[in-house]
Amino acid sequence: MITVLKQGTTKEERDQLIHWFEEQGVKVHVSVGEYQTILGLIGDTSRIDMEMLELLDIVDKVARITEPFKSANRKFHPEDSKIKIGNTACGAGAFAVIAGPCSVENKEQIEEVAKRVKAAGATMFRGGAFKPRTSPYDFQGMKAEGIELLLEAKKATGLPIVTEIMNANHLPLFEEVDVIQVGARNMQNFELLKELGKTKKTILLKRGLANTMKELLMSAEYIMAGGNENIILCERGVRTFETYTRNTLDLSAVPVLHNLTHLPVIVDPSHATGYAKLVKPMALAAAACGADGLMIEVHNQPSKALCDGAQSLTPDQFDALMDQVQKIREVLS
Amino acid sequence: MITVLKQGTTKEERDQLIHWFEEQGVKVHVSVGEYQTILGLIGDTSRIDMEMLELLDIVDKVARITEPFKSANRKFHPEDSKIKIGNTACGAGAFAVIAGPCSVENKEQIEEVAKRVKAAGATMFRGGAFKPRTSPYDFQGMKAEGIELLLEAKKATGLPIVTEIMNANHLPLFEEVDVIQVGARNMQNFELLKELGKTKKTILLKRGLANTMKELLMSAEYIMAGGNENIILCERGVRTFETYTRNTLDLSAVPVLHNLTHLPVIVDPSHATGYAKLVKPMALAAAACGADGLMIEVHNQPSKALCDGAQSLTPDQFDALMDQVQKIREVLS
Amino acid sequence: MITVLKQGTTKEERDQLIHWFEEQGVKVHVSVGEYQTILGLIGDTSRIDMEMLELLDIVDKVARITEPFKSANRKFHPEDSKIKIGNTACGAGAFAVIAGPCSVENKEQIEEVAKRVKAAGATMFRGGAFKPRTSPYDFQGMKAEGIELLLEAKKATGLPIVTEIMNANHLPLFEEVDVIQVGARNMQNFELLKELGKTKKTILLKRGLANTMKELLMSAEYIMAGGNENIILCERGVRTFETYTRNTLDLSAVPVLHNLTHLPVIVDPSHATGYAKLVKPMALAAAACGADGLMIEVHNQPSKALCDGAQSLTPDQFDALMDQVQKIREVLS
């Protein structure tokens, strides 16, 4: 970390700051120039609050050389993490395919879709029981009953279950859920993250609509700081001015995150684009740039879906997609 | 609400959809054109899930003519709402000035700043006890102890207290707090909003970093749908590509929201800009475009603040600002 | 096109507007509802100025059903366009690989890189002679001399030449250039587009930093309206709040544009990401989602490049990339 002091800083003020740094356990190299003085901080600076530092009267600029996340940082954990979920996995070469409907609607739907996506090669089954909706008047999900249906599908197919949590108080309902999803709107719900850090569940952490990759990693760090290192990151599009797609899928997040962290990174092309016909090309692109998995909406009757029609694939389309994803992955290997 | 059907929709499919609309209690006007059929929906369409509708096979486009929020909508409540907080108020001509430090740090700080901002004309006192921080390693606030200090300041000055909540489970700690703030990162924490809708507390709802005004109003609607209509909206900047300011303060939100809703709208120039020297011009601009109040960070020793140095005014600067704000408001009246 | 009239519009005002529409050659279907009147416009509405229409006192909303671009529209030209450049092509199955240094620097550089990229499978050679730079003090390119060096490389390798134009007055210098690039900053330099519309040159039109896909197509329409239909569209990243990449590459633009237009769409991962190590994964992703080509920076000594070091591949890296791109394309076929 580099701290540039303002012109006019007195030696006394400077020494006071250096003393404070040393108390935090970091070493300081001072470089006095004609117009400015630069302090180079050496050691574990992750616990130094950069924002507070910048606000000091005598400080002109602060720049980090090392990233402020530590547990998630590849520098301190060079090998890819392989997150194990039941008898499947994600990361370090294991490719996760999480498929299923946007919302759990009824027993028939869940049974049929689960059976079909398993046959096509899905490694986990997803379905929304608690649905975050912009309007309080829109369908909010089947809740506990929805989780029951997912667990029945798990029993029938053996596929681990992925479903979203919106409130830490609901955790008892998630006891048999394999992977707990934190949605984009809750990526910085730090209270929820802290509670999930106390569990041993695998957490699927989605990037917020207007969050940077650094913030995504800091949110992962919240969970990891609590002791839970079972995290899968998920890119699902960011908000831009473009209107032809629901969000702008930022696939460069895959290689960038792979450089920064050892955690696996998957991609959700269904929510990002909002249109079924864009799911296939973007899923193939995600596989091609090295994603560790995909999250795909599949519905047996997209046109009758309660909330996932136009962006859901039919089971037949999903079959065809899986086939090409497999071939793309062979090219990379 | 207008629903445009796709070319090739059969009469049977169309009639089925019309029948469904009528079941929802809305009347349908059909306009058959050469290339498309348009259904105009008349009545209360706020409970129709536009997203689900758009996903139907036969639907090409859906457009709302009326907005999807109802309790917050000025159309159904033409007069400005005046939110009463103790013996002060916000909205319908009442101008709220909420001032105080970013974080509660200690008794001396809180006592001194509260006394000073009251003398300068503040109508409420603010201070953060629970702090949402991007990093788990940054200062997270004094929590319950911080709220205690705020309540002491309330006793000493008579100023109502404003402080942020991050977890509905903390509500018992907020019993004597006058205004509960929902921060930008929790604007779409729907579970929290629902719980706040069950209280009678005044809620200060901040716009999310990348949320539209419509989404802000839908979040207000979540609280109002629960029965709590005591809401103050707060513009605090949105995320853009600009880097000279922390966020981009969107002052046009003030007149736009005034057109759309009867709820009061205040502005927080301190968090939006991130720099003390920008607070005064932006506070004056907020007053000039009709804001119902301001939220200003004031610290007795900005350079020693735990988290709000560079963006905090000194009590003297705050005095001078209040004087000019008052004069600007006289020009408008 | 749908025009919704405001409540309170008189029959006289409405008939006046309908009459005006009919004069523009479009038929009007009127649908009178309880709260609003909707006019459905049938026929060629591309020449109706939607913005002007929206501004009329009596008009509440205007929505297009068909897109405002016509020559570029796939609806009126369903087959993919194949743009021929010398004995190579782009689109309709032909995959273009445009490679070369960011800037033309000297004869040795151009000769060596051109030879190497040709051997690795590039179909066109690129190099910047006129460089748009944010600062007037930065290197502005070798200009006419740079074009000379490119033409020598063309003679030596047979590869068609791609280089950027910034001023229509420079067109005489581009006489032997095969493909004229319009950079992101000039995407809405309408005067330049009009001049290029009068030529028969192939135009490589880059998407602006903050432009929508619709605006990109409208800019293509400017060129096509002048009579020049030889256009290749290029996605090169849009501006967001993310800072780990120079821009955010929007790969969903590839399938979206393919749905909207018959023009070929290529991707420039070098400028979009700004880092050499991101070029390979994003180039593979672009191929996987169906791009009609790639534009890749290659430099013989990236660390000594005048303006393209960190984002340039070495010729060896380019060789390896071409090999995998080819295999990805085989998966899709």
Added chain:
Amino acid sequence: MITVLKQGTTKEERDQLIHWFEEQGVKVHVSVGEYQTILGLIGDTSRIDMEMLELLDIVDKVARITEPFKSANRKFHPEDSKIKIGNTACGAGAFAVIAGPCSVENKEQIEEVAKRVKAAGATMFRGGAFKPRTSPYDFQGMKAEGIELLLEAKKATGLPIVTEIMNANHLPLFEEVDVIQVGARNMQNFELLKELGKTKKTILLKRGLANTMKELLMSAEYIMAGGNENIILCERGVRTFETYTRNTLDLSAVPVLHNLTHLPVIVDPSHATGYAKLVKPMALAAAACGADGLMIEVHNQPSKALCDGAQSLTPDQFDALMDQVQKIREVLS
């Protein structure tokens, strides 16, 4: 300017770089730390190409301490610039009010609006003769004939004339125009900027739709580097995800630019918001945060305007606005 070298940089490589810096006329202070070496550059670094520097193999990070613009920089020119236009001025206490219709339509319109805005206190008259339009099929302006009508209005009222240029080849038509506007879409049309730098005309430079303030100042620098220092900057809104306003007016640009540059800064609330009813509050806000002027669309019959209806004020509304702007300015003085 600070340059951080990568770990593993050899002494030889470092000395080579230091030598190169010294050749550019800057002094170098070396600070060798345990993990990194920092070079502090002292002197005129505005001509060092930061982007090129960052791309060197041995360089980890580069950060500017001083801004890359020089002629526009307040540090080197501490007093406000007062730009004189005929017998009026802008900046250094002089408040410019530029009013008139979006497009020049006909003699009667121009005559009437010019007379009315002069009476209400406008200091300059504006009207678009060349119109940048997204669609080639939309109205492109009256061109030379439009400029003729503006010059007649100038003769009749004595008001200096402001109108937009889109092509340097049109400069002969602008000989008697007082202020040449560069529109948002041409802010980085560097070839146009260079040509304008060779004239002595006052240039009204609008911020691009997705450009930072630093880029705006670099574009001003292009003009100033050519010898023309008569520049007025104009904030007119940036592109965000918000849809209730055409663009998001960034009023914080006014105080930020005032800190960075001595050039005057005006605000265009008409184009930024796109709605007449938002023009007044945002114009007052602009005056309150210290803008050096306003650019306001005024039309005698907004509902019949060719391109500026809904966002234009009537002359009566403009009268009322001017009155309040004057009072706001008195508060500030």
